[in-house]
Amino acid sequence: MKKILIAEDSSTMRSLLVATIESLGGYLVSEAASGFEALRLLPREPVDLIITDINMPDINGLELVSFVRGSENYRHIPLFIISTEGSERDREKGLALGANEYLVKPFDPARLQELIKQYTA
Amino acid sequence: MANSNDTSGRAVEDFLAEAEEIVDRLSTDLGTLGDCADSGECDPDLLNAIFRGAHSLKGLAGMFGFADIQQLSHNLENLLDSLRLGKIPLTNATMNILFDAMELLGSVVRGLGTGENFSSAIADAIQRLNDCATAQESGGESPLQKLGLPEKVLNSLTEYEEHRLLENVKKGRTIYSIHASFNLMSFDQDLGEITEVLKKSGEVVSTLPSASATPESMIDFEILYGTDLALDDVTGLIDRDNVEVTRIGAAASPPSAIAAGVAVAIPATAQASVPTSAPAEVSAPVGQGDDMTAKSMSRTVRVDIGKLDDLMNIVGELVLSHSIISMLATRMRLEGFSSLAIELGKAAKGLDRKLTELQKGVMEIRMIPVGQLFEKMARIVRKVSREQGKKVDLKTFGADTELDKLIIEDIADPMVHIIRNAIDHGLETTEERVAAGKPERGTIRLSSYQKGNHVVIEVSDDGHGFNIEKVKKKALEKGLIKTLEGVSDREALDFIFLPGFSTADKVSELSGRGVGMDVVKNNIAAVSGMVDIESIFGQGSKVIITLPITLAIIKALLVSTAGRTYALPITSVLETIIVTENDIDTVERKEVYQLRQTTLPLVRLERFFGVPRTKPDSAEFYVVVVGVAEKRLGVIVDDLMGQQDIVIKSLGDMFKGYRGITGAADLGDQRTILVLDVGGIIGEAFRSGG
Numbered sequence: 001m002k003k004i005l006i007a008e009d010s011s012t013m014r015s016l017l018v019a020t021i022e023s024l025g026g027y028l029v030s031e032a033a034s035g036f037e038a039l040r041l042l043p044r045e046p047v048d049l050i051i052t053d054i055n056m057p058d059i060n061g062l063e064l065v066s067f068v069r070g071s072e073n074y075r076h077i078p079l080f081i082i083s084t085e086g087s088e089r090d091r092e093k094g095l096a097l098g099a100n101e102y103l104v105k106p107f108d109p110a111r112l113q114e115l116i117k118q119y120t121a
Numbered sequence: 122m123a124n125s126n127d128t129s130g131r132a133v134e135d136f137l138a139e140a141e142e143i144v145d146r147l148s149t150d151l152g153t154l155g156d157c158a159d160s161g162e163c164d165p166d167l168l169n170a171i172f173r174g175a176h177s178l179k180g181l182a183g184m185f186g187f188a189d190i191q192q193l194s195h196n197l198e199n200l201l202d203s204l205r206l207g208k209i210p211l212t213n214a215t216m217n218i219l220f221d222a223m224e225l226l227g228s229v230v231r232g233l234g235t236g237e238n239f240s241s242a243i244a245d246a247i248q249r250l251n252d253c254a255t256a257q258e259s260g261g262e263s264p265l266q267k268l269g270l271p272e273k274v275l276n277s278l279t280e281y282e283e284h285r286l287l288e289n290v291k292k293g294r295t296i297y298s299i300h301a302s303f304n305l306m307s308f309d310q311d312l313g314e315i316t317e318v319l320k321k322s323g324e325v326v327s328t329l330p331s332a333s334a335t336p337e338s339m340i341d342f343e344i345l346y347g348t349d350l351a352l353d354d355v356t357g358l359i360d361r362d363n364v365e366v367t368r369i370g371a372a373a374s375p376p377s378a379i380a381a382g383v384a385v386a387i388p389a390t391a392q393a394s395v396p397t398s399a400p401a402e403v404s405a406p407v408g409q410g411d412d413m414t415a416k417s418m419s420r421t422v423r424v425d426i427g428k429l430d431d432l433m434n435i436v437g438e439l440v441l442s443h444s445i446i447s448m449l450a451t452r453m454r455l456e457g458f459s460s461l462a463i464e465l466g467k468a469a470k471g472l473d474r475k476l477t478e479l480q481k482g483v484m485e486i487r488m489i490p491v492g493q494l495f496e497k498m499a500r501i502v503r504k505v506s507r508e509q510g511k512k513v514d515l516k517t518f519g520a521d522t523e524l525d526k527l528i529i530e531d532i533a534d535p536m537v538h539i540i541r542n543a544i545d546h547g548l549e550t551t552e553e554r555v556a557a558g559k560p561e562r563g564t565i566r567l568s569s570y571q572k573g574n575h576v577v578i579e580v581s582d583d584g585h586g587f588n589i590e591k592v593k594k595k596a597l598e599k600g601l602i603k604t605l606e607g608v609s610d611r612e613a614l615d616f617i618f619l620p621g622f623s624t625a626d627k628v629s630e631l632s633g634r635g636v637g638m639d640v641v642k643n644n645i646a647a648v649s650g651m652v653d654i655e656s657i658f659g660q661g662s663k664v665i666i667t668l669p670i671t672l673a674i675i676k677a678l679l680v681s682t683a684g685r686t687y688a689l690p691i692t693s694v695l696e697t698i699i700v701t702e703n704d705i706d707t708v709e710r711k712e713v714y715q716l717r718q719t720t721l722p723l724v725r726l727e728r729f730f731g732v733p734r735t736k737p738d739s740a741e742f743y744v745v746v747v748g749v750a751e752k753r754l755g756v757i758v759d760d761l762m763g764q765q766d767i768v769i770k771s772l773g774d775m776f777k778g779y780r781g782i783t784g785a786a787d788l789g790d791q792r793t794i795l796v797l798d799v800g801g802i803i804g805e806a807f808r809s810g811g
Contacts, residue, residue, distance in 0.1 A: 010177045012135045012184075013177070013184065036309045055173050058328065059329075063328065066273060066330075067329070073337075084179055084183070105180040105184065106180065106183030106184040106191075
């Protein structure tokens with residue numbers, strides 16, 4: 001089973017992401033409701049992919065990307081940012097920091113599934 | 122729609138629940154923001170939290186294909202973004218646009234599925250939001266490069282954080298980089314403590330985590346902090362081994378150095394209290410940091426209230442089954458199966474105890490504190506007082522009194538109306554208040570307390586109260602009374618609940634139009650509640666709402682008349698009295714009883730239902746005084762048979778036309794009796810009685 005970590009503060013949005021991922025089969029999802037929780041969950045078990053929102057209460061998505069890419073242990077994990085269309089600069093920064101994909105909410109489930117398969121193959 | 126398979130009913134329900142939560146929180150936060158908009162100095166965290174709320178809602182609505190909510194929240198988000206990025210100033214005009222848009226958003230979310238069409242209102246609101254957001258957009262921002270921030274930090278700042286950083290620089294604050302290293306196991310608590318302390322004397326702009334170079338069990342953070350404090354003072358604030366404070370950027374210009382020197386004097390006291398206050402705040406955290414802990418430690422579940430209703434029905438049926446068992450036990454004992462009968466009786470008692478606990482438990486799940494309702498009302502007070510240009514203080518008491526969630530929902534609209542009335546008609550203008558020797562600011566009091574099986578909610582104002590003479594005159598004009606003589610002040614106040622009755626001199630846009638107190642009364646009566654008004658001319662009015670704690674299983678008073686048994690919901694029973702034929706007077710061919718200086722109209726139950734008497738009327742009988750809303754009626758019955766818990770079952774459509782009956786209930790001894798609809802009986806009695 002591949003493991004995917006989601007950092008997203010909206011519980012409904014998390015359920016949608018989980019549903020989309022689990023319907024692929026072969027994936028297990030850990031859910032973090034904040035950047036802090038993601039930091040706490042990361043060391044617990046190997047993760048094959050991280051999906052993060054940008055606007056979160058404590059640590060924002062960009063900071064999470066920066067953390068992951070700056071860390072010896074996690075820098076190779078593929079990472080998607082998923083956020084509502086908004087600041088072009090946040091998007092550019094996310095990609096510059098090393099996010100592999102930037103998806104716009106409302107996301108297209110089929111597209112997300114395709115990307116997940118591609119990055120975790 | 123994103124994916125029709127995912128958008129099942131369940132998911133939509135989740136969406137609605139979260140969307141409603143967001144809208145409620147946004148409205149509350151917006152109220153707080155409105156309060157500080159006057160002073161011009163607002164907590165950037167609050168504004169950012171509001172922005173995030175609109176942002177989440179937009180994302181969610183988009184996923185579920187609710188295009189109108191998505192559009193509205195998108196435009197709301199844009200305006201909020203401009204505000205938080207400092208592109209436009211926060212003015213009262215902007216606040217009004219935000220309030221209106223938020224209120225509309227709430228209506229649209231709550232109106233989902235009702236088929237109501239909001240499109241023109243939404244188009245309007247979007248137009249206003251856009252006009253406001255683009256009105257004063259300014260040019261580019263000055264670069265942050267000169268601060269000399271490490272690239273790693275600079276690169277992970279969102280546009281908003283960059284703006285906050287610049288704002289701090291503009292204010293002449295010094296920017297510090299605080300490097301902290303914590304154990305991976307407890308970093309959130311440690312970090313939370315530091316940020317709480319820091320926030321008291323400045324702004325935490327961003328928190329960038331990084332993997333520690335040294336042991337793997339550690340995690341490092343780079344906190345960007347803007348403050349007027351000097352380096353030593355910041356270091357003093359957070360006196361820890363693993364924390365290092367460095368100053369960022371060029372040396373501060375002289376004016377800000379002076380500002381820093383002055384500012385130190387004030388936080389110095391705060392600083393002294395840090396060691397003692399900091400640990401206390403960890404156990405009862407306040408502020409933004411606890412969003413995260415509240416979420417991860419939440420031990421609550423969201424339950425569909427329909428499921429609780431089903432559960433309550435089952436409990437109700439169990440209660441009935443228990444009645445049957447205990448009755449059988451009694452019969453067995455009477456018929457001589459003594460030892461078995463005694464054991465069965467004991468078992469039935471044990472069952473009864475457990476059932477009571479179960480019933481109480483299920484009921485408690487449905488209970489929520491009225492504080493949630495009060496919060497909504499606080500927003501109404503802010504909004505209406507703003508619209509009216511009146512200064513109003515809201516005081517709430519007993520916010521932790523608990524009430525059935527459905528009842529709370531059902532009385533929200535009537536409460537809004539009562540509060541609008543209180544501000545609009547009740548409170549005088551500032552000038553009038555000053556002239557009358559009253560404080561400039563009016564006061565609205567919302568209080569709630571439990572009284573037996575009831576919860577009482579009171580809304581009072583210290584306005585001018587009702588002019589009873591004017592009320593009476595109006596009643597005369599409208600032909601409600603034929604003469605002013607003999608109409609007591611108490612009775613006069615009851616006229617206010619009649620349809621179309623308004624004492625307002627001019628019809629105000631707020632509360633004079635359309636719905637009146639009669640609608641308020643009906644809505645409250647629909648949840649078996651009662652409403653009363655008290656008023657002292659010149660000093661203010663009080664609206665008193667009495668509500669049953671819950672609706673699911675009700676206590677009823679069983680009464681019998683002409684050989685039949687009926688149930689009267691105890692929530693509408695005020696008192697019972699024994700009377701004889703001699704006590705009954707007749708006014709205009711209607712029977713009445715003089716009850717403590719008021720004239721109580723009477724109804725003989727058997728005549729109301731047209732049940733023939735087999736035996737002559739007894740000389741002595743009972744009058745059950747019942748009330749719904751402000752109306753009182755005496756129901757004449759032969760006998761009182763005690764109280765019992767009953768579960769009301771609907772009689773179905775065939776019996777819809779029958780007035781005075783609300784349903785049926787099983788008594789457990791195979792008997793089914795009718796449950797009386799007190800509101801219906803009163804309505805009928807007053808209609809025929811005039």
